[in-house]
Amino acid sequence: MVLVLALGDLHIPHRAADLPPKFKSMLEVQDYLKTLCPDLHITRGEYDEDTRYPETKTLTIGQFKLGLCHGHQVIPWGDLDSLAMLQRQLDVDILVTGHTHQFTAYKHEGGVVINPGSATGAYSSITYDVNPSFVLMDIDGLRVVVYVYELIDGEVKVDKIDFKKTPATTHSAH
C-alpha cells in the first residue's frame, strides 16, 4: 500500500499567507509520513521562477503510472477533454493537475484525472469561491482510493472516490 499526497496551487506567498490551520494540523500528523517517504515530486507552476522544476513529470507507483503537470499549459484551462489529451500524451493512468483551484476528479477512459484544488484556498481568477482542498491517494495493487479533504465553512469534509484499474489498460499492444 502506498499513500500519495497531492498538494497543489499553494501560491504562498503571492496569494496566501499559509495553509488553513485545520489542514496544517492534519498535515503535521502526516509529517511523520514524510520522514518515512521523502519522495517528493514537483512540477513548475506559472509563478515559479525556478526553472529546475520540469513542466511535466511521470512516475510509477505500484502498478499505476502517474503524470504531474501544473496545468496552465493545457488550454482551455481545466478542460477535461484537453487534459485527457495530456493524459494520453504522457500515457498515464492518473493525471494530477492544478491551476484552476477547484477540486475535480474524473474517471476517464480507464484512467483518472485529478485536480486536488488549492491547499491554501488561494485567489483565483477562474473561481470565486475557492475552498482549500487537497487529495490523498491510497494506492494498493490495482486499486486506488482517492480521499479529498475540503475545508468548507471552517469544517473539513472528506470524500472518497474508488477506482479500479483493469490490468491490461495501459500495456496493451498497438
Next chain:
Amino acid sequence: MLNGTEDEEKWLAEGIAGIQHNAFYMHRALDSNNLREALKYSAQMLSELRTSKLSPHKYYELYMRAFNELKRLELFFKDDSKHDVSVVDLYELVQHAGNILPRLYLLCTVGSIYIKSKEAPAKEVLKDLVEMCRGVQHPIRGLFLRSYLAQISRDKLPDIGSEYEGSVDSYDSDMVLSSSSDADTVMDAVDFVLQNFTEMNKLWVRMQHQLKPSIAISGLQGPGGVREKREKDRSELQDLVGKNLHVLSQIEGVDLEMYKETVLPRVLEQVVNCKDDLAQYYLMDCIIQVFPDEYHLQTLERLLGACPQLQPTVDAKTVLSRLMDRLSNYAASGADVLPEFLQVEAFSKLSNAIGKVIQAQVDMPAVGAITLYVSLLTFTLRVHPDRLDHVDQVLGACVKKLSNIPKLEDSRAMKQVVALLSAPLEKYNDIVTALTLSNYPRVMDHLDIGTNKLMAMVIIQSIMKNNSCISTADKVEVLFELIKGLIKDIDGADVDELDEEDFKEEQNSVARLIHMLYNDEPEEMLKIICIVRKHTMVGGPKRLPFTVSSLVFSALRLLRQLQGQEGDIVGEEASMTPNKIFQLLTQIIESLSAVPSPELALRLYLQCAESARFLMKQAANGCDIEHVAYEFFTQAFVLYEEEIADSKAQVTAIHLIIGTLQRMNVFGYSARLLKKADQCRAVYACSHLFWVDDQDGIKDGERVLLCLKRALRIANAAQQMANVARGSGGPVSLFVEILNKYIYFFEKGNKQITSSAIQGLIELINTEMQSDSTNSDSVADAFIASTLRYIQFQKQKGGVVGEKFESVKL
C-alpha cells in the same frame, strides 16, 4: 618539601589519630561507668578541634568524627544510673574542663540533656549556652561550635505545641539557673536562633579578614589566588549560617505577624550591617528560598527596601529576579491568591525597588538591568495580564535605561531585549495587543539592525502562528513601523553581509504577512492597501518582486469584495470605484519595471485583465471596464514583445496569454516563438480561442480548422528541418498532438473537422513512424497507441459518438 595539600592531609590524619586515641580511652571509661575518666578523655579528644591548620572542608571531616563520639557520650550522660550525678550537677561539672573549646562542646552536650530533663526552663539553658559560646571567637572553630549548638537544640526549642513551651511552674527552687517569672514562649526560641544566627554570621564575615589561608606556603600563589581560595573556603561554610534561617522557617510559632515584626527585621538588620557581599547575596537568597511566598508578599516593602542598601558589588538583580520568579509562580498557583497581590500593590513596589537598585548600582551592566525588566514583565504578565499599562510601563523603563547607553553592543543584553519584546507576544498570542503598547517600537529602535530584523521575524511568525488578522489601517501602520528593518534598507546596514537565503526567507514572510492584513469593509481595506503600498514601494528592486504580487492579489480581493457589495454602494462613494483600484493596481505593477521583472509583471497584468473581464460581465458601465481590461492586455503584450527574451519564458507566457484570452471571449503572437515545436503547440492552442464550449461561447469552426492546419504545416516544417539537420525523422509526437486536437473538435461537433481528415492524419503518422522505425521514439509510440486505443474505445461505446467514429479505420 611538602606542598600545601599534602601538609593538610598530614594534619588531618594527625587530628583523626588524636580523636581515635582519646575516644578509645573514653569508651573504656564509659564502659566502666567512670565519669571522671570519661570527662577527661572526651575533653582531650575535643581538644583536637582546636587546630587552626585545616581548611573548612578538612575541619568538617574532623568535626564529624568528634560529633559521632559525642553522641555516645550524650547517651552516657542521659543515663544517670551509670554515674549517679544529677544533670544540674553535671552541668556544673563539665565546666571544669581546662580548655574553652572542649568545655563548651561538653556544656552544649549536657545542656541538651538539661533541657530535656525540664529541670530548668529551656529558654534559660539556651540563653546561657548561646552566650557562653561567645568565648570562642576563632571563625572556623566558632562556626562549628555554634553549628553543634544549633544541631543539638533543634528539637528542644520552646515552639508552639512543643513540650518545652510554657512549663514554668514545674521548676523547683534549687535549680542552678535563676529563672525569670515568664513562661517559655516561642519568642524565646526565635530569640535564641536569631542570636545564634547573628553570631555565626559575624564569625563568617570576619573570616575573610582574619583567616590566614590554611595553606602555609601561600607564597606559591598570587594574592588573587589567596583571595579566591578564601572565598571558596567561606562559601563552603555558608550553609552552616543559612541553617539557622531554615530552623526559623520551621518553627511553627513564627507566624506572619512574628515574621514581619521580629524575624525579618532582625535578619535584614544583620544582612545589611555585615557589609559583606558574599554574605549579603547568600542570605538574601536564603530568605527568599526558605520562607513562604505569602510572607514575602506581605513584607515586600521591607524586603525590597534592603536591596538598595546592599553592597554595590552584590548581585542584587539575581536576588530580585529570584524573588519575582517565586512570586510569579505563586501567582500562577491559583486565582485565589491574586487579590493578595493587588492588595499589597506588588507590582509598583517591585517596580520601584528595581528602579532604585538600578539607580544605586551605577556599574550594573545593561544586561543586568534588562534582565530585571524581563523578570518584572514576566511577573506582571502572570499576575496582572489585563494591565497593559504595566507592560508598557516596564517597556518604558527599559527604553529609559537603554537611552543612556550610547550603543548596545553586548549580545547577552540584546538577547534579553528580545526576551522582553517576545514575552507579551507569547502571553497574549496576539500581536494586536502589542501594537497598542506605545513603548514597544521605542524598545525596538534600540536593537541593532540584525536583532531588529530578528525581532521583526518573531513578530511576523507570531501573527502567522496565531492566525491573527490585523484589521485596521492604524494598526497596520504601527506594524510596518515595527518591522521596518525588513521593509527597507536601514542606514548603516552592511548590504554585503546579507545572506541570500535569509533575505529570501524574510521577504517571503513579509509577502505572507500582507495576506493577514484584512478588513471586510472595503473602505478600511483600501486604506490598509494604501499603507502597505506606501511602505513596500520604498523597498527597492530586491524586495519588490516579493511584496508586489501579494499586494496585487490583496487589491484583487478587494475588487471582489466591492463587487459583492456593489448593490449597496451608491455613487457618492466615489473614492471606491473599481477604476480607482485598477489605477492603483497599474501603479503597483509598474513599480516592477525598476527591478526589472517582466515575467512577473506580465502574469499580474493578465490576472488584472481577467478580473476586469469578470467585472465587465456584471457591471453596468461595462464599456469602461472593457477598456481597462484591454489596457491590461496591452501592457502584458508590450512586456511579451519587448522584455521577455528567454525562449522557455516565452512559451509559458504565450500559454498564459492564450489561456486568459480563451477565457475572456473578447480578443497571433505565437508565430514568433523561437522553436518550431513551440510555435506549433501555441498555434493549435489558439484554436481554442475560436471555440468556447459555453452556451453563448464563440464557435468558429472554420478558424479552428485554420489554426490546426497551420499547426500541421509548422509540424511538417519541423519535420523537414529535423531531416536536414540530423538525417532522421523529427518529432512525430507533434502530429499525434494535432491528431488529438482534431479528435477533440470532432467530438465537440465542429463540422469542419471530418472523419476523413482524422483518417488521413492517422495514416500520415503511421507512415512517418514506419519510415523511421530505426529511430523509434517510445514516448510517441505510447502516445499514438493510447490515442488509437481511445478511438477504439469510443467506437465500441456506440451511440452518437460511436457512430461518428464509425468510418475511421484503424
